[in-house]
Amino acid sequence: MTVITGGAGGMGTATAAVVGRDHAVVLADVRAERLDAAVAALIDRGISATGAPADVTDPDAVGAVFDTASGLGELVSVIHTAGVSPSMGDADYVMRTNAVGTATVGERFHASAPPGAALVNVASMAAYLLPAEMIPAQHFPVALSDPAAFLEKMRPAWESLPEEYRSGIAYGVSKSFVRWYSSAQAERFTAKGLRVLSISPGSTDTEMGRLEENAGAGAMVADAAVPRWGTPEEMAELLAFCAGDKAGYLTGTDILNDGGVVASVTERARVAASS
Template sequence: MAQVSVITGGAGGMGVATAKIIGRDHTVVLCDVRGDRLDSAAAALAELGVSVTPVRCDVTDRQAVHDLLATAAGLGTIASVVHTAGVSPSMGDADYIMRTNAIGTVNVNEAFVSAAAAGAAIVNVASMAAHMLPDSVIPSGKFPLALTDADAFLAEMASACGIAPEEARPGMAYAVSKSFVRWYSTSQAERFNGSGLRIVSVSPGSVDTEMGRLEEQAGAGAMVADFAVPRWGQAEEMAELFAFCASPKAGYLTGTDILNDGGVIASMKERARVAAESS
């Protein structure tokens, strides 16, 4: 039976790059909300010899996500899900960002638990932004609400993001939503293991994709130029890590987040330490 990998956000730069790698020996179900982009990406992958099935799906729609995973299961054994779907601060308001990044993650992961066989793995894409906020402003105590009452969760997240000025709330929502992805990928590891499944998250830094470049003028450009590795990360570099985490080679890896940011967070912490000592 075919080994199947589902890639959400499949029309984006990291999604396509991941499909090229995983598609060498897996059937790929490519999911994206943007139908025209999805069809173009699927056609390009098919030309490379990847066995690909495109499925248009909005990850904030729980039923659509269950249908997506059912389609994948109908093609073979679900071996992995790489959940790259998400939006950045420049792409919408705080509620849209939180709903897509946090509730979308819950929908995809919970459908994965129901549909995947033992031995499968899911890789959630968080962000280095999840490593930037002080713990005191991350409403992690309210994060479990996302699994039981999405509306209450979103209300609590809106309240937490309300500490930021209105123009900064999309950025705050992005950091909080990616903190949620990181939290979910660690807190649910024991439950997932009960079904023989692995769950990890990866936190990319500034990546040279269409979405990544949207944030160039909002601070990402300075981070790229002024920290440990002074360049943008490449989608292919992220994809290699995603593919490894999803593969049997990483069979002991679960319940953790991998920061792949070119050393930005390390530089920021060390500079803050030096500044504090000299003040």
């Protein structure tokens, strides 16, 4: 049994189609109508799929998703694709959904998953592009014990900036948190026989990804080493592999799958600095 959060989104549904070849899937998403449609489409393809409406920032709702999954079979993996882009809300909303949501799902997984299970989180190439001095990583552990205090400690990262930049900075910080969580908690997870890691997609051709087509990450596609958008299916195959038994030695790390955007940006910056 695999739980996929953000299961009604393009990447989540694509991942369910891949994982569903081998496991029944429980799709969790806050958008109930879209979730029902995604589940129906998967069932039409012969995949055993169940929907579980949930807000990933709500511990009780996340607990109910895990209870649903455990009632259907042994949990083998959680693929946490749920998240929002800068264009989908204000800075607080972006940080809460992406960072607090990751901590909420991750801590429930740690508390209840059986040995051998894996948690794969979705971060972003944005976490590689934000300067380290803008990331209040020293406060990241607060999210595990006090989400409200965590949000208070995150706000100075963007509060002094013009309004149009705040959600973008919050997005980069929130995805830096996802990378941090997937690395910093690895030893704690391993003590219970669990794996945790993340992947960082580049601009992906989904409804959410296209919201950033004319700004932010989407504007970098033309100058990437691979000058095109990634597909949901490309991300799905990597997510499914990372969650599976063949990746049993893989934990505590992030895999950047961005078509070479970060590599190109980094090299251009080096050349510019040396000229």
